[in-house]
Amino acid sequence: MxxxxxxxxxxxxxxxxxxxxxxxxxxxxxxxxxxxxxxxxxxxxxxxxxxxxxxxxxxxxxxxxxxxxxxxxxxxxxxxxxxxxxxxxxxxxxxxxxxxxxxxxxxxxxxxxxxxxxxxxxxxxxxxxxxxxxxxxxxxxxxxxxxxxxxxxxxxxxxxxxxxxxxxxxxxxxxVMLAPTVAQIGEHLDAVWPLEPVNADAIVERFLIGGNIMDNGPTYYGRYHNQAVITRAQRPDIQLASMLPQTTCLVLTGPGEPTEYVKAEARERDIPLLQVFMPTIEAAEALDHLIDTAxxxxxxxxxxxxxxxxxxxxxxxxxx
Missing domain, CATH: 3.40.50.300 (P-loop containing nucleotide triphosphate hydrolases)
Known part of the structure; x- marks a missing residue:
């Protein structure tokens, strides 16, 4: 050519x-x-x-x-x-x-x-x-x-x-072409990494708020691929339930730190952890215009x- x-x-x-x-x-x-x-x-x-x-x-x-x-x-x-x-x-x-x-x-x-x-x-x-x-x-x-x-x-x-x-x-x-990467999400939210950064180039197509749900973890968190789950840092139960192959990263909100068990599971599964010291809804709203930075x-x-x-x-x- x-x-x-x-x-x-x-x-x-x-x-x-x-x-x-x-x-x-x-x-x-x-x-x-x-x-x-x-x-x-x-x-x-x-x-x-x-x-x-x-x-x-x-x-x-x-x-x-x-x-x-x-x-x-x-x-x-x-x-x-x-x-x-x-x-x-x-x-x-x-x-x-x-x-x-x-x-x-x-x-x-x-x-x-x-x-x-x-x-x-x-x-x-x-x-x-x-x-x-x-x-x-x-x-x-x-x-x-x-x-x-x-x-x-x-x-x-x-x-x-x-x-x-x-x-x-x-x-x-x-x-996919409009999706941000994990690194771009972290930069946009001014987040900290509780662990060494991994898969920072992975793309995130959807954001899902992790809360008190009636379904089991795989049913609720296993519906979509390339998702980021936003949940409180003090909810290890939700964090562990969402650590499925479909989850690209976790965005932890509010005060506190992830437990050592959560960190160990994240390391084992190569799931990036991002932490922002703001309420969950505020973090979700801050992501509203992230598509403009893709x-x-x-x-x-x-x-x-x-x-x-x-x-x-x-x-x-x-x-x-």
Whole structure:
């Protein structure tokens, strides 16, 4: 595959797509490199940092130099990409809003993938025409991210002429991609770790308040996977009952500390413990806006998005 440049509006899912595509390429046995060429925060860009610090080792990819400022030199960026291209089968370039995208695409002769988030009421036939008109023959695909289940047929609904000129990939919305990690929950709540942190990268899709229930533990706490249970620190009975394979972590609230027995069970099962010194309801309310802070910087999310690509994208495009 030639050099691929991923562009699109902010918040559309460019980074998730780039990471997922890298994982699919590596699964197919292709050598791959990632390069974010320009950034509004070049010295502290989180996307580049996660790729360099986590994905380079986990996926076995190469990562290009740190991003340049948005008004950085295109020739320098192109030279760095050319060096990566000489050593790897595929180079994935991610570009930020406000950077010289068209100039860079021409300089490295890249195929372009435009990634956009689904928006209700958007005429996607018009969007396809706009993308084709802007990129011409360089446009490889228009990706529509986070599409609700009832709109999965968006490409085939009365817009055949528009789509005839543009390949489209519809990626369904996913609870996993919006889920925080255990570490992000701890940071958001300013929590302490009663034990050494474990599985901090694990994702949490649901929060469940542990209380006095009529059902037994497995019946109540075994309904959902990837859940965090919020309960008082002084309720070891609830804590132990909730330590099931479905539970990702426990958030302990209020005064006191978990008992040694609870700590021992948590260690044995590799279940993270977070503690916040506030009432249970207050802790639950503090999590209300956590979804707004979700990022793609999780290996579990990278693997999940790669699985979405495997399911919804044509295999010959991904590895051809």
């Amino acid at each position: 030639p050099t691929i440049l991923i562009t699109g509006p902010a918040g559309g899912g460019k980074t998730s797509f780039a990471y997922g595509l890298l994982a699919r390429l590596r699964d197919a046995g292709r050598s791959a490199a990632y390069c974010k060429t320009f950034s509004p925060t070049p010295g502290t860009d989180d996307d580049h940092a996660f790729a360099a610090e986590v994905l380079a080792d986990a996926l076995g990819i190469a990562v290009g130099p740190s991003p340049r400022p948005l008004d950085g030199d295109v020739a320098e960026a192109a030279a760095a990409i050319a060096e990566l291209r000489r050593q790897h089968d595929t180079v994935i370039i991610e570009v930020a809003d406000g950077s010289p995208v068209a100039e860079l695409a021409a300089a490295v002769d890249a195929r372009v993938i435009e990634v956009r988030a689904y928006t209700a009421g958007q005429d996607w036939g018009v969007a396809a025409d706009e993308a084709a008109g802007h990129w011409g023959a360089r446009l490889d695909m228009l990706v529509i991210n986070a599409v609700p289940p009832y709109r999965q047929d968006i490409v085939s609904e009365g817009e055949a002429e528009s789509w005839a000129e543009v390949d489209a990939l519809v990626i369904p919305e996913s609870r 990022t793609p910087h999780s290996l579990a999310k990278v693997r999940h998005y790669a699985a979405l690509l495997q399911q919804h994208a044509a295999p010959d495009w991904l590895i051809g």
